[in-house]
Amino acid sequence: MGTLYVVSTPIGNLEDITLRALRVLREASLIAAEDTRHTRRLLQRYDIATPCISYHEHNKLMRLDDILTALITGDVALVSDAGTPALSDPGYELVRTCIAAGFAVVPVPGASAPLAALVASGLPTDRFLYLGFLPRRSSERRTALAAVAALAATLVCFEAPHRVVDTLEDMLAVFGDRQMTAARELTKLHESWQRGPISAVLAHFQDERPRGEFTLVIEGAKPRPTRGSVAAIDAASDETAPTPEALEQAMLERLAELRGAGERGSSAARTVASEFGVPKQMTYQLWLRLDADTAE
Incomplete structure (x- = not known):
């Protein structure tokens, strides 16, 4: 039985490929590529003739049987258009299917746009969350952002220029x-970086039309609880930073306290957002959840 190799390829600069990746691509019986036209440029550059x-x-779904059949007698290399397969593409489904079918799955590490942007961003790298591509509609995008707004982890996502x-x-x-x-055109000729507050980066691209492929890296939340909320969060340890779950629970308790005192939703959400140093949208969503739980 063959092996499925998950092979990382360059994200722009064709020199960013490992010797091991080139060997695997040459020796595989078949290459499964996101876009064969794109991948063939890489294969031609390094004189690789693998089908x-x-x-x-x-x-x-149509290709799955072809790949599984090829794995019975030889190795298959999975590649994406750029970077590491199975991130923001259907590669993970193939990996899962191959594992379930009993085939070995081996990663061949290499270039990764999220990691490249993260390590050169100047933002904390000890904890980060990769969001892939955000929703296209603003309302859905804001909902997705609100869901991670309280996390202390650095956030990384892709975005189209328009x-x-x-x-x-x-x-x-x-x-x-x-x-x-904001990292633009990573490893390519026109690679550029914009660093600073979101407002400053926004102003830059309002003046200068965005072009190329973007990877955005955003600082994580910095919880700043005050008043009685401190005791609720720090009950376990005075030296440990609050977890997102503990922070959320403390905010819910504070909202319940204000609700009991007769404050309305918008006012209570504003108060708690100020006390905890988080966006009002987040605390208002918690208020709505509190309302729903109470109604039940």
């Missing part, structure tokens, strides 16, 4: 003016 078939979101300004506006509204980095 190549497409495997992407629109044909993944949505960069709208996305930054949503981030500013949901997160407040956090520090961020």
Whole structure:
């Protein structure tokens, strides 16, 4: 039985490929590529003649049997258009299917746009969350951002150039003016970086039309609980930073306290947002949840 190799390829600069990746691509019986036209440019650059078939979101079910059949007698290399497969593409479904079918799955590490942007962003790297591509509609995007707004982890996502300004506006509204980095055209000729508060990066791209592929890195939340909330969060330890779960619970308890005192939702959400140093949208969502739980 063969092995499925999950092979990382360059994200722009064709020199960013490992010797091991080149060997695996040469020795495999078949290459499953997100876009064969794109991958063939890489294969031609390094004189690799391995047969190549497409495997992407629109044909993944049709191609599955071909790939599993090829694995019975030889190795298959899975590649994406750029970077590491199975991140923001259907590669993970193939990996899961191969594991279930008893085939070995081996990663061949290499270039990764989220990691490249993160390590050069100047933002904390000890905890981070990769969000992939955010929703296209602003309302859905804001909901997705609000769901992670309280996390202390650095956030990393991709965005298309024509949505960069709208996305930054949503981030500013949901997160407040956090520090961020916008990495454009990573490893390519016109690679560029914008670092600073979200408002400053937004202003830059409002003046200068965004072009190319973007990876956005955003600072995580900095919880600043006050008043009686401190005791609720620090009950376990005076030295340990509050977890997102503990922070959320403390905010819910504070909202319940204000509700019992007769405050309305908008006012209570504003008060708690100020006390905890989080966006009002987040605390208002918690208020709505509190309302729903009470109604039940």
